[in-house]
Amino acid sequence: MTDDPPTEFDLMAFTPYRLAVVAQRLSELLARQYRDRFGISIPDWRVLVHLAHSGGASVRDIEARVAMEKSKVSRTCKRLETRGLIAKRAHDTDRRLVHLTLTDEGRQMMRDLLPLAAAFQGEVEARLGADFARLEQGIDGVLSRFDPAVTETD
């Protein structure tokens, strides 16, 4: 009679699930602040941050750097352009590319938004204490040992 060990599986101990839960928890906490104070979503936030950081980028750049799908980036940018936070223009030499930049208004919003993000990061570090370093190391481990560019074949 060796039969139902399978049924003993505990979701709470399953790393992919645990990661999904903690990621969702922090994201929601943060997203609420963005939404309440600035009316932006997480996709909005990611695009804006990348543009603030890079100074300017194409849709493809953002897709690669910010872990969002092509079409998601495209639609997010359309929304942000409509709101006047970013500007689209054609790339000088390669006309397939769309060159995206923050408008003055967008830059101004980032001046208010980024300190809030920095404060959130500080709060996370403070609350986690010694666990913070462990978490970050663990994350680095996953990033390096589950790199889609290298290993996503098996």
Place this chain on the structure above:
Amino acid sequence: MTDDPPTEFDLMAFTPYRLAVVAQRLSELLARQYRDRFGISIPDWRVLVHLAHSGGASVRDIEARVAMEKSKVSRTCKRLETRGLIAKRAHDTDRRLVHLTLTDEGRQMMRDLLPLAAAFQGEVEARLGADFARLEQGIDGVLSRFDPAVTETD
């Protein structure tokens, strides 16, 4: 002239973003296996696992235990019932509740599926090596210090 330190923000060093990326990476890797071999999604998987583990539960139970929204659980269950993997019946004493259980077919699928999940967990542990324990401790830290039931007020 003290002005644009804000623009120095690096998304790659922002813990909520990093967590979202690693969670998504592992989830996609796993979801592909579920989908290819069993035709189920992550919401499907979560419900099935909880039912395998608990023996039976209501929509509310699942919502609480599996970090999914009410309506998402409800629609997932409808799909799984249609596919013949779970059964719905009325709760004996409280007729507001829907009592959900695996069908024989559902149980059979879980017998094939759970070893795959266990193998995935083993793979994660093996690949991460010493970082695995760090990651798990970090996750525990977030779970305990960012508990929505306790703190989601600020």
Place this chain on the structure above:
DNA sequence: AAGACATCATTGCATATGCAACGAATTTTC
């Protein structure tokens, strides 16, 4: 025991999402 209140599951609706297909622009190949 009746009305007020709370809980449970489902559904309607507006929006968001992923994927494939497309048109335009560029690069590669022969």
Place this chain on the structure above:
DNA sequence: GAAAATTCGTTGCATATGCAATGATGTCTT
């Protein structure tokens, strides 16, 4: 240098999602 192949961004479409509202049932208050 022209045709084939590739890259880029957008859009159509089917599905998924979150939230609020609903209807059904249970519990609480007095």
